């Protein structure tokens with residue numbers, strides 16, 4: 001008789017001390033450092049439990065109520081719940097909640113709506129775009145022709161006249177708005193008019209500002225966009241994953257087939273449950289308070305940094321993220337990020353528009369208030385954080401870093417997580 005090994009259903013992480021030590025190390029890191037990386041957030045215990053559940057055992061393929069495998073009753077209920085919540089939250093008719101990540105969501109849309117060799121017009125990575133929008137190093141860059149638009153040199157904002165000119169010349173099949181390091185409101189109606197003029201689909205990747213859209217604090221890309229993609233784990237404050245949203249029923253089979261079997265296999269059901277949980281949270285009034293606080297905190301951080309002489313790209317932010325130009329400090333983003341990390345401040349180096357420097361050692365840093373706001377920081381904490389960043393950039397010697405590190409840890413102890 002075959003029996004499970006003793007402890008198989010009960011022992012948990014203790015059965016693997018090496019792995020357990022690394023995960024506990026990561027928990028301590030999250031507890032004791034201030035997370036300013038814009039692509040991160042801190043999820044609730046609810047989301048953590050939904051995502052880390054027995055759903056990891058279940059394989060389903062296809063859409064709810066039309067699966068290829070049996071035993072899908074509860075899987076169907078979970079996925080249908082996530083779809084229903086996504087549609088309500090973002091005020092659209094259709095949602096596919098299966099993409100494992102934002103890049104997969106984008107690849108699925110391209111796979112569904114484009115033919116091999118069709119042309120994409122998207123924001124340049126150097127100006128704040130995302131690599132999954134046709135960058136040559138990705139599958140999307142290999143399979144489609146790609147043209148880019150950037151930002152205006154003077155305003156460091158999108159210039160619809162430039163985008164219209166580009167679109168008229170390159171005649172794209174799809175125009176993509178939204179990026180990874182663009183902090184301003186995007187004129188979706190203006191993009192729609194350009195897409196109509198050249199006969200292109202209009203897609204919005206709202207990965208970074210999805211939470212703000214859910215709360216009505218940033219314009220909804222609908223009804224202007226044909227398709228909207230997003231990640232659930234940035235301002236939306238959920239676990240890692242992607243979504244695709246649309247309104248036109250004639251796009252449904254294209255997009256659904258683009259996801260599966262186009263770019264993915266079976267569903268990560270635990271991930272879908274994590275999405276359902278975060279979408280449920282995002283529909284409650286407390287989430288709007290969270291987003292309002294995150295915006296206020298980002299504004300305070302930007303103001304504090306400006307007052308210490310650090311230039312914020314485009315002069316500020318309309319979202320929870322910002323790009324900081326380090327040029328005046330004669331320090332590059334990689335060196336700055338390493339020094340800040342030693343002080344307990346997690347940030348990422350980033351290109352700034354028209355950066356004369358390479359991506360590995362760029363002129364900027366990208367910061368966000370998403371994660372700190374989730375643990376309860378308010379404007380006074382972000383004013384302090386801004387001063388600590390200034391202090392570390394002003395002198396990355398060991399003593400200085402040690403002083404900031406101690407303050408960071410004291411602040412983190414005041415705002416504990418998990």
Ligand SMILES: *Cc1c(COP(=O)(O)O)cnc(C)c1O
Pocket residue numbers: 039100101102103104129130132178179180205206207208231241242
């Ligand atoms: C973060 C981000 C993505 C993320 O994709 P992943 O595959 O989840 O890493 C996609 N698009 C944009 C604009 C992003 O900012």
